[in-house]
Amino acid sequence: MMALDLQLFRLINNLAGRNAFLDSLARLLVNEYFLTTTMALILVIFWFEGQDRDQRERNQRAILRALVALLLANIILKLCNLIYFRPRPFVDHEVNLLFYHPTDSSFPSNPATVGFSVATAIWLYNRRLGASLLVLATLFSLSRIYCGVHYPLDVIAGALLGALSAYLVVRKGGFIDPLISLIIRTGRRLYLA
Amino acid sequence: MQETRICLSVAYPLHQGVHYVLNFISPHLAINYFLLAFITIVGALQFVAARHRLAGLTLIGSASKPTWGYLLATLLIMLAFVWFFAVTPEVFEPGLAGSELAVLFGIAGLCALAFTLLASSILHRVQHREKSAPRSDSRLRHEAVSWQELRGTLYLPEDTNEPRPAICALPAPSEETLSPHPVVADLVDEGFIVLTIDWGPEKEVRYPAMLASLPSAVAYLTRRDEVNPERIGALGIDLGGDLAIRSAGTDQQIAAVLALAPFLSQANTQPGLSILKEMSYLEALRWASFRKRGKLVAELAALDSISKLGSRPLLLIYGDQDSIIPAEEEMARGRLKSLPGEGHLSLPGSPATSALVARWFKENL
Numbered sequence: 001m002m003a004l005d006l007q008l009f010r011l012i013n014n015l016a017g018r019n020a021f022l023d024s025l026a027r028l029l030v031n032e033y034f035l036t037t038t039m040a041l042i043l044v045i046f047w048f049e050g051q052d053r054d055q056r057e058r059n060q061r062a063i064l065r066a067l068v069a070l071l072l073a074n075i076i077l078k079l080c081n082l083i084y085f086r087p088r089p090f091v092d093h094e095v096n097l098l099f100y101h102p103t104d105s106s107f108p109s110n111p112a113t114v115g116f117s118v119a120t121a122i123w124l125y126n127r128r129l130g131a132s133l134l135v136l137a138t139l140f141s142l143s144r145i146y147c148g149v150h151y152p153l154d155v156i157a158g159a160l161l162g163a164l165s166a167y168l169v170v171r172k173g174g175f176i177d178p179l180i181s182l183i184i185r186t187g188r189r190l191y192l193a
Numbered sequence: 194m195q196e197t198r199i200c201l202s203v204a205y206p207l208h209q210g211v212h213y214v215l216n217f218i219s220p221h222l223a224i225n226y227f228l229l230a231f232i233t234i235v236g237a238l239q240f241v242a243a244r245h246r247l248a249g250l251t252l253i254g255s256a257s258k259p260t261w262g263y264l265l266a267t268l269l270i271m272l273a274f275v276w277f278f279a280v281t282p283e284v285f286e287p288g289l290a291g292s293e294l295a296v297l298f299g300i301a302g303l304c305a306l307a308f309t310l311l312a313s314s315i316l317h318r319v320q321h322r323e324k325s326a327p328r329s330d331s332r333l334r335h336e337a338v339s340w341q342e343l344r345g346t347l348y349l350p351e352d353t354n355e356p357r358p359a360i361c362a363l364p365a366p367s368e369e370t371l372s373p374h375p376v377v378a379d380l381v382d383e384g385f386i387v388l389t390i391d392w393g394p395e396k397e398v399r400y401p402a403m404l405a406s407l408p409s410a411v412a413y414l415t416r417r418d419e420v421n422p423e424r425i426g427a428l429g430i431d432l433g434g435d436l437a438i439r440s441a442g443t444d445q446q447i448a449a450v451l452a453l454a455p456f457l458s459q460a461n462t463q464p465g466l467s468i469l470k471e472m473s474y475l476e477a478l479r480w481a482s483f484r485k486r487g488k489l490v491a492e493l494a495a496l497d498s499i500s501k502l503g504s505r506p507l508l509l510i511y512g513d514q515d516s517i518i519p520a521e522e523e524m525a526r527g528r529l530k531s532l533p534g535e536g537h538l539s540l541p542g543s544p545a546t547s548a549l550v551a552r553w554f555k556e557n558l
Contacts, residue, residue: 031284032294034274037230040298041237041270048241052519053465074291100286114291188465191249191477192306 005153009089012145012152016096022146023098029143030099032111035136039118046122046129047193057184060193062125064180065170066118073117073165077158081105088149095148102149109150112141112158113165120166137162217293222283226294229277230301231308236269238309249469249477250313254320310474317473333381338388343409348377348387349419358424358558359386359417361410361447363433366398367483376428376453379547383555386420388413395483400492407440411447424448426558428550430541432456432486434509435495441505442498449506449558451550453541454518457496461518462487470516471536499528506557510549512540 016023028034043063050056086107089095104110115137123130141159144150169176187193217223235252242250243262253261278284289297334349350357360380377387388410392398407427415422426449429437434452441447456462468477499507507528511518512535535543 027285028278032288032290033226033229033277033284036291036294037233037274037298040230041233044234044237044302045241045244048245048247048466053467056466102287110291188463189481191464191466191468191474191481193465 001153005151006093008152009095009145012142013089013096013148016098016146016148026143026146027098029139030147030149035111035140036114039115039133039136042129042133043118043122046126053188056193058125060184060187061180062122064183065125065173065176066121066166068173068176069117069121069162069166069169070114072169073113073162076161076165077108077110077113080108080161086151086154089151090148097149098147099149106150107154107157108161109141109144109154109158111144112137112150112155113162115140116159116162117165118162120163121170124166124170215293215296216290217297218288219283222281222288223293223297225277225281226289227297227301229273230298231305232273233270234302234305235309236266236273238305239263239269240266242313245470247466247469248313248317249472249474250309252309252312252316254316314473314475317476333378338413340413341409342405343390343413344393345388345390345410347417348381348389350381350384350386352384353386353419356421357384357386357419358426358554359388359414359420360426360428360554360558361407361414361437362387362389363407363427363429363437364389364392365431365433366392366403366489367395367432367480367486368392368430375542375544376547376550379551380428380554383551385551385554385558386414386417395485398485398489400489403436403489404440407437407447408444411444415446422446424558426450426554428554429453429455431537432489432493435490435493438495438502438507439493439498441507442501447505449554450502451508451510451553452495453510453546453550454512454515454537455495455509456486456490456518459487459491462490464517467516470514471538506553508553508557510540510546512536512543515540 016026043066046059047063048056049059081104084107085105088102088106090097090101116134119130119133119137122133137159141150141155145152145155184193238250239252239262241247242252243259243266246257246259248255251262253265255261334351336347336349338345338347362374362377362380364374374389377389380387390406390410411425414420414425425446427437427441427447428451429435430453432455434455435457437450437452438455441450468480472480509529511529511531513531513533514535515537517537530549532540532543532545532549535546540546
């Protein structure tokens with residue numbers, strides 16, 4: 001399993017350093033600021049989306065559930081980090097490193113967890129926007145392998161963790177509905193929802 | 194060189210020896226990210242304003258010109274990212290983690306929202322001041338009315354040699370008075386006598402005391418020689434429309450009722466975000482400050498009174514751009530006319546509305 005993981009890592013990471021444009025693009029996507037901020041801005045716009053109050057409320061519920069999914073995924077991820085530490089690829093292997101040396105555990109991938117938790121939660125409400133966010137989350141995750149800071153297995157685990165958290169919150173998280181309704185009601189009173 | 198760190202103190206221990214600390218790495222990075230988030234969120238809000246024609250969010254003056262809004266949004270977002278990556282070399286070093294990013298993005302979001310709402314309100318106010326030139330009613334023959342509890346203004350046409358049909362006009366209580374108003378002038382020009390009722394201060398508008406105003410106005414009008422007591426109608430605007438329908442339901446002397454954008458349902462008094470299509474955020478807060486509106490609409494229960502009007506003529510007029518009351522909900526009930534291009538606020542002052550009101554009363558009163 002680990003051998004396959006390493007093989008797959010090499011397949012993607014060996015592409016780095018060959019094409020200046022691809023490297024620049026990967027460096028843009030791999031950092032913590034560009035794609036996370038872009039996804040957050042998409043959610044800001046989605047908050048106001050909808051032809052009428054009911055449609056808007058559905059979208060706002062999706063966003064609030066996505067945020068709860070993100071929180072849940074992060075809690076699980078922190079717990080995983082406490083019980084299992086996997087060194088980054090550049091610690092044990094020679095890699096094409098296009099990014100700085102993160103010191104935290106490689107498994108599961110934090111960016112994949114964040115991206116997929118939000119994207120999946122939105123996808124469960126709105127297929128079109130959700131698919132776009134899933135593309136962004138995938139690019140975010142692939143760039144981490146391309147730049148040499150994550151193994152493919154880290155990313156797959158992060159994506160599964162994010163998706164599972166989103167599924168749990170959206171499909172089984174009815175108990176948070178009163179809180180979500182309160183937030184939307186307050187927003188509506190303030191003419192912001 | 195010693196690294197500058199901003200730490201918001203140790204928060205809470207998650208595990209022995211592991212502490213969760215907000216570490217903003219460097220003031221330069223934190224400030225730059227805050228500015229990036231602030232500017233891009235302002236840009237995103239401009240996109241929203243352009244897409245949904247939200248006058249209360251736009252920073253370009255007119256929400257009806259979405260192209261400029263989209264352009265401004267694109268420029269703000271793109272330039273902010275270019276600037277951030279150009280001046281922040283720390284982007285490719287160990288940087289902000291998710292919690293710090295979330296905190297900075299959240300604070301920047303609140304600041305951007307407050308900035309946008311305030312700046313848009315100021316712009317809206319400046320533009321509105323330029324556009325609104327109040328129409329004078331000095332050319333109309335009028336006299337102040339103070340009879341029992343009734344306060345208002347009586348507008349008379351030039352020729353009152355024979356008894357004329359009369360209309361009691363009820364403004365929205367938040368407007369206090371309907372004088373001067375284009376619809377009044379047009380009705381007088383068509384030969385109607387118009388008595389506009391003044392509510393006085395908002396805090397004094399109460400149920401059931403307000404139910405006495407229309408019967409009192411009708412009683413006053415029947416005492417006037419210029420008025421034909423068989424031809425008295427009621428015109429209500431906004432909540433005044435609800436009151437006109439309710440009062441006409443019990444007062445058989447009111448021969449015809451026309452309501453401009455009445456609420457009919459309490460749910461319509463909580464429009465949410467849509468209200469920003471017609472007014473700035475500060476205006477919306479002022480509109481909301483009349484807290485009794487929802488309660489009064491429920492107490493007046495105008496919808497229930499419609500059936501009590503029997504065969505007497507009734508017309509409800511809404512603007513098809515009304516962002517407060519969704520007219521289509523009431524469309525099925527019949528006796529409803531929708532005016533294209535008008536919103537809740539613009540409807541009463543529109544020349545098309547005045548013409549329609551005057552024509553309708555001429556045909557039905």
